Amino acid sequence: MLKLLYNKKASAALANLSVGGRLPHAILFEGPQGCGKKLAADIAAQYALCEGEQKPCGVCSQCVKVERHTHPDLRYFTVPAGKKEFPIDLVRQLRQEAYIAPNEGCCKVYVIDQAHAMNASAQNALLKIIEEPPAHARFILLCENRSMMLPTILSRVTAIELELPTVEQCAQALASLRPQNSPEERQAAASGAGGNIGRALSLLETGKPARAMADAKKLCELLIFADRYQPLEILAGYDKDREGLLAMLPLLKGMFAQIAVSHYAKTGRDERVCNRVTPAQALDAAQAVEAAVRQAGQNVNIPLLCALMVERAKQALH
Ligand SMILES: [Zn+2]
Structure with a gap:
């Protein structure tokens, strides 16, 4: 079972957000490298896709596929190897994909890693899809520092801060x-x-x-x-x-x-x-x-x- 070991505040915030069985369509996890943002994204994806009674149950086929990173409706986007910036082309590709209906889940979850590495144009391209998202799409942005995100993006996401453990x-x-x-x-x-x-x-x-x-x-x-x-x-x-x-x-x-x-x-x-x-x-x-x-x-x-x-x-x- 996936668990955020030392970010109890963030775990509680995530659980609160999912009350009523529906996560906000865009969440941003903020924190330094190594604080568990990717793990938090996987847990949020389980909240979104789980078919169990108590979400996330950790045992239904949806939860298991998320944990193994084999879920067809969980998509990861990140800065390509050798690049420093998150390319705008990748944001455009994500935007096109976001309109395709889910394969087997109740929604499609897009994890956008290193969102802070997007320049203003790339963030503006992302903003378009976050502002008017397809009903089945959920976006999870991971960034090291929210001050690197455009205020327009921040106004459209629910931000959760993660801390480094001792x-x-x-x-x-x-x-x-x-x-x-x-x-x-x-x-x-x-x-x-x-x-x-x-x-x-x-x-x-x-x-x-x-x-x-x-x-x-x-x-x-x-x-x-x-x-x-x-x-x-x-x-x-x-x-x-x-x-x-x-x-x-x-x-x-x-x-x-x-x-x-x-x-x-x-x-x-x-x-x-x-x-x-x-x-x-x-x-x-x-x-x-x-x-x-x-x-x-x-x-x-x-x-x-x-x-x-x-x-x-x-x-x-x-
Ligand atoms: Zn489940």
Whole structure:
């Protein structure tokens, strides 16, 4: 069953709109890349096409086809690969199609992705069909920022705002979306992507979170037992990879916090580490890493913030 995990306000707004069994003919979902606009569009399409009692039921053939993206009456339009603008020709094609009757559904749903990438002429072309839509047509516009849409378009759509989840909410969402990845990898992907679920999913494809996990383990060991040079050598691999660094550092911070806690645990403590590091030292080191995470998020020069972090962590662990 499709569900907007962390956009409860938007879910409620959508449910409200569908009271009476009929969605407005044009909805606009607004929010940053990766906040779940496409998922929201699929849910809205289910509201529009579902044949169940409680819409969307998620189990009728209409709902299932929407979820699998095989419904003949659900059409997606987006910026073609390699292009930056949403071409006006595509809007004209959509307009022609919109007059064709549905195949099997009660209506036809047109999802218009990256609507913000339309120039004024393309938006005006779209306006014509949204102003006087065929009775069976529903339009779902997805855009990153409504200020990029013409006021005339905005006056014809019902706008719903979507928000990015927090890093923690993103990690929780990944647990159900990517159970095959380890919790550490999911945490790394969520941190690296700053909570953006779409971005975190593509990060998991790259193998970066697995590398972040391995590097964090090595760094933790080296910061405790080695000199300053060896941790800096590993960190040099992140000089041009802020996203990778943001994926890795929270894991490192978690490891130091874990060391502090493990002092009081009856089982599972690493004696070698516990004999070398006190809980207070481990917490100080975790704070040094936390400061670096904040700086990494604020565009501070990476080699500099890594050098500072190593220095502070080594002092804490001295
Ligand atoms: Zn259904």
